[in-house]
């Protein structure tokens with residue numbers, strides 16, 4: 250189950266009310282209970298997802314055990330990008346404060362978890378939310394020892410009190426969300442004033458020069474045809490960088506006081 254500090258900042262994603270730990274569930278004061286699956290709290294709202302969110306959720310649940318194998322093989326063939334180096338660069342650029350309280354949104358199978366734990370240090374508190382329960386199971390199977398609390402939740406309805414986190418880190422979901430603007434507003438809401446909000450996703454820039462990848466990737470993944478959504482009001486953009494050799498972008502912002 251979740252540590253006490255995480256339960257203290259949890260809120261019902263439907264009503265914003267506090268939740269308490271019950272027998273194998275998180276319970277609202279009126280008795281509404283949110284279940285845990287294999288020890289992972291499930292706080293998904295709405296229960297009936299938007300059609301595209303539901304479709305992506307089925308997709309990521311199905312590929313969770315193979316996520317990085319397919320990424321490595323296909324990635325190498327079609328992009329030539331060194332993903333491990335790209336991830337290290339992303340976490341370094343994110344500039345998260347050691348010892349702080351951080352929310353990661355959409356970890357997938359935890360591809361950033363060792364890097365985040367290393368950058369933030371043992372005194373930090375990290376929560377990771379993903380819509381895919383199977384991805385969170387993979388996080389725990391691969392990185393269970395890293396003390397990162399997993400919660401199943403929708404990025405469009407984060408189950409946390411306002412201003413719960415010093416920083417928020419997200420990579421790789423914005424292009425998929427049915428309403429990216431709403432997710433970014435939620436990122437602002439749960440970050441404390443002055444806190445850092447970092448997000449990014451795929452985007453193909455001129456710098457990406459792989460001849461096959463340039464032709465094939467936009468057909469395989471519509472994300473490569475997208476541009477970043479406008480930044481949310483309430484956050485000031487500090488910097489924007491190309492990452493993954495021109496196959497992605499990363500935006501660093503600060504929540505306005």
Ligand SMILES: C[S@@+](CC[C@H](N)C(=O)[O-])C[C@H]1O[C@@H](n2cnc3c(N)ncnc32)[C@H](O)[C@@H]1O
Nearest residue numbers: 309355356357379380381384403404420421422
């Ligand atoms: C392309 S993967 C990115 C994983 C990892 N962050 C990376 O950079 O490789 C997208 C992730 O977003 C998650 N996701 C999709 N829709 C979501 C939503 N509405 N709320 C939270 N997570 C979502 C998926 O389950 C999946 O784990």
